[in-house]
Amino acid sequence: MDLALEKKVFYNNIKIVSFKVMVLALVYIGAIYLMINKSRLSEDTLTFIGDQLFSPLGIIMFVRASLYEREYRVSEMVYSRVYPYWRNILYRIIIISVQLFVILSIAFVPLKIFRVDFNLVNILLGSFVTSFFLGMIGMVSGYITNEVSVGTLTPFLYYFFEMFSKGKYTKDYYLFGMTIGNYVSKIRLFFIAIVLVLLVLIVIKRRV
Template sequence: MVVYYNAKIIGYVSILVAVACTAVISTVFNLRFSTYSEIAQVGEMYLSLLGIILLPHLSIVEDTDYIHETVYPRRFRHVLSVLYRLLFTAALLWFLIMSVVMLAKLQGSEFPWLEITGGVWISAMGLGAAGLTAATFSRNIAAAYITGFLYYVLELFTKGKYTGDLYLFSLLRGQFEQGKWGMAGIIAVVLAVNLVYVWRKS
């Protein structure tokens, strides 16, 4: 019941937009016989944006739906609700990315599907976590989406000049680099900080 409620409260609009974007990407790009670099570009440049669509609002759903008065007094249950939303959305994000990757595989492409899926998923979670953090601390959804997109633009145009081994789109360099694991660790810490903040402010 709790899982169903939180899946429902996340909002159908963002989920539908993410699904629609995934369908468009699958249709617009020719995935037949894609090379590693080609599928990495589709994933890192386009599929990673799904993180900005799905994650930023998860900690302030109650604010936007005007129901925070009924849930904030229950400190532990509220932070648990945010955790459920994060887990559900992370799983959905993995599924959407994997669906495009597997479609390419079914069309004759040769590349390590798990490496591509995992790498793109980490990138998407990184963008989403940036937006989520902005939302959690500012309570402003516009600031959240802007933060996630600015992070995307920074990495897109600087190509890791300032982030080095933690370059968000490192799959574009032709392989799954160790920096991706470092990025995954940072994302986990950032999400944990968000949850602690929600718990303390509830």
């Protein structure tokens, strides 16, 4: 493996991934905190905020990960045999995952510093998994259809289905399991998201 080339490709993907989305995500989080009563923040409230209100961030951040070339019409240049395209997608998933974790940390860590009583690790990681899972559904459906709109709509439909059915059909795979104290569902959803990542990388490797 050419480490110099890998480093160059990794930095190039950092440039490709839009940091404007990260800024918008921070604005979104700020707007939510402006609308809530911060003097009455509890673990249940923060669990709800992280699991349901922050989770759409994953959709917004991941949906374009495999579609940048098609949007900017440079696919014929990128889909070359010189460098495996699936590695570009893998690097983007890693980069966006780090961005998402940083954003959620900015949302929750200061509250712990100001002595709000809640389990930081559980809520931070649980919120990350929910967002990551929805983001992977969006990225995969977007890649399959080559449409950002489909990639955005599909996970949102699942999001609202889970919100209104309250896990009646998905049970131990309930998207918002953290709100009912079911953290095992987060572990299961995380592994499903990883499987989705592996599947889309395999498909890309075979297609390109």
